[in-house]
Amino acid sequence: MLERLERFNWASVIDFLPNLGTGLYYTLLISVVGLLIGFILGGIFGLGRISKNKFFYVVSSVYIEVVRGTPVLVQAIWVFYALPLITGYNMASVAAGIVVISINSGAYIAEIVRGAVQSIDKGQHEAGRSLGLNQSQTMQYIIWPQAFKRMIPPLGNQFIISIKDTSLLSVILVPELMFQGRLIASNHFNAVEIYTTVAVFYLVITLSLSYILRYVERRLDIQ
Amino acid sequence: MITVKNLHKSFGNNEVLKGINCEIAEEEVVCVIGPSGSGKSTFLRCLNLLEAITDGEVIIDGDNLGDPKININKIRTEVGMVFQHFNLFPHKSVIENLMLAPMKVRKISKAEARKRGMDLLEKVGLAEKAEQYPSQLSGGQQQRVAIARSLAMEPKLMLFDEPTSALDPELVGEVLEVMKRLAMDGMTMVVVTHEMGFAREVCDRVFFMDEGVIMEEGNPNQIFTDPQNKRTQAFLNKIL
Ligand SMILES: Nc1ncnc2c1ncn2[C@@H]1O[C@H](COP(=O)(O)OP(=O)(O)O)[C@@H](O)[C@H]1O
Numbered sequence: 170m171l172e173r174l175e176r177f178n179w180a181s182v183i184d185f186l187p188n189l190g191t192g193l194y195y196t197l198l199i200s201v202v203g204l205l206i207g208f209i210l211g212g213i214f215g216l217g218r219i220s221k222n223k224f225f226y227v228v229s230s231v232y233i234e235v236v237r238g239t240p241v242l243v244q245a246i247w248v249f250y251a252l253p254l255i256t257g258y259n260m261a262s263v264a265a266g267i268v269v270i271s272i273n274s275g276a277y278i279a280e281i282v283r284g285a286v287q288s289i290d291k292g293q294h295e296a297g298r299s300l301g302l303n304q305s306q307t308m309q310y311i312i313w314p315q316a317f318k319r320m321i322p323p324l325g326n327q328f329i330i331s332i333k334d335t336s337l338l339s340v341i342l343v344p345e346l347m348f349q350g351r352l353i354a355s356n357h358f359n360a361v362e363i364y365t366t367v368a369v370f371y372l373v374i375t376l377s378l379s380y381i382l383r384y385v386e387r388r389l390d391i392q
Numbered sequence: 393m394i395t396v397k398n399l400h401k402s403f404g405n406n407e408v409l410k411g412i413n414c415e416i417a418e419e420e421v422v423c424v425i426g427p428s429g430s431g432k433s434t435f436l437r438c439l440n441l442l443e444a445i446t447d448g449e450v451i452i453d454g455d456n457l458g459d460p461k462i463n464i465n466k467i468r469t470e471v472g473m474v475f476q477h478f479n480l481f482p483h484k485s486v487i488e489n490l491m492l493a494p495m496k497v498r499k500i501s502k503a504e505a506r507k508r509g510m511d512l513l514e515k516v517g518l519a520e521k522a523e524q525y526p527s528q529l530s531g532g533q534q535q536r537v538a539i540a541r542s543l544a545m546e547p548k549l550m551l552f553d554e555p556t557s558a559l560d561p562e563l564v565g566e567v568l569e570v571m572k573r574l575a576m577d578g579m580t581m582v583v584v585t586h587e588m589g590f591a592r593e594v595c596d597r598v599f600f601m602d603e604g605v606i607m608e609e610g611n612p613n614q615i616f617t618d619p620q621n622k623r624t625q626a627f628l629n630k631i632l
């Protein structure tokens with residue numbers, strides 16, 4: 170085993186760091202922008218799922234069920250290859266990647282939002298309303314701050330899943346980390362070194378994120 | 393102050409209130425007693441529109457709550473409500489609990505809201521707890537804060553739904569004491585309670601509710617010592 174490991178040229182990875190760096194840039198770009206939009210979508214459609222407005226409820230439910238019921242890979246390929254045939258507009262692969270991550274994470278975040286809001290005791294809502302706060306003030310000042318705190322652990326999970334999902338975007342030619350790794354490995358026959366490095370990159374991103382979220386949670390807990 | 397005429401409330405097919413009629417005068421303190429499930433909470437919740445009225449009329453200080461054009465939020469600012477489980481906002485400090493609604497609904501300044509809040513905390517004996525969070529307080533203290541929070545909106549009428557029934561027995565007294573002082577200050581109050589001592593000492597009238605109607609009403613002495621209705625007798629025999 171050790172002998173085998175020694176056969177690999179780990180130092181050569183350094184030569185490819187600039188390419189992997191480019192990949193890392195796109196991975197982070199798509200993750201951050203995609204999750205930001207996903208968070209907004211999740212907020213909107215999560216509230217749709219608990220809305221008394223029938224139309225809003227149905228639209229939200231359909232969106233969530235369609236996204237949750239289909240694989241990310243299929244969604245990516247559909248957005249990149251099928252959607253342009255319907256709309257007549259081609260989309261750059263990075264833009265398509267952002268769309269996929271936004272829509273996909275949005276559906277899961279919507280469920281997180283719904284769960285968190287519904288987990289807040291009904292009495293909180295009633296106390297707010299009985300003091301004369303209207304529906305949206307009650308939501309803004311009473312329900313949302315409490316729900317948000319409960320959302321952090323599951324949101325962290327979803328962020329990590331979505332970041333890892335970006336690796337699937339290599340099939341629609343997004344020049345992210347996995348795409349760069351595949352490109353290098355197929356040209357230089359150094360699959361072990363490159364894919365190991367790629368794996369370490371993902372691990373560093375997700376571990377940092379976990380750490381940040383734990384910090385935020387602790388800060389909110391002080392109250 | 394309050395006029396209720398033939399009030400009906402149904403949840404689906406389940407008719408919970410089956411025609412309530414009563415008049416409550418300004419500065420009057422009314423206690424509502426009755427078996428569990430008889431509709432006491434629902435009746436109270438109809439008085440500040442936490443439940444929509446199915447049929448009948450509720451008129452509070454001239455405002456007909458059944459009027460579709462009525463501003464519900466305005467009514468609610470004038471009717472305070474204290475809940476069995478306090479329902480303080482756990483993410484806000486005690487003083488912030490008192491400041492939120494006056495600032496957001498009455499639009500008074502932060503400084504003004506704080507000053508008023510501190511005065512009220514003083515009144516319920518909890519000024520030194522202003523910066524603490526609800527979870528750091530005992531149940532009795534939390535309920536006193538909840539009462540102060542309602543008072544911060546300067547309501548004309550206060551509703552209490554079993555305010556002491558979630559408390560350990562030794563904490564009941566401090567809450568009843570605050571309510572008693574409120575009654576003496578002339579607040580109009582409707583109190584669902586099984587604290588017979590409080591009912592006797594503080595209430596002007598007692599309503600006995602059963603099966604969605606007010607079965608019997610009278611002054612506390614009459615209701616507790618000489619109930620006319622068989623159901624009232626049976627109920628009082630059980631709890632006294
Ligand atoms: N939101 C609701 N939906 C359906 N049924 C309800 C609701 N609130 C109360 N009820 C029913 O109304 C009846 C009276 O309840 P309630 O007013 O809480 O009685 P009490 O306070 O006298 O114990 C009960 O049978 C209860 O199940």
Ligand SMILES: [Mg+2]
Binds near residue numbers: 432433434554
């Ligand atoms: Mg009740």
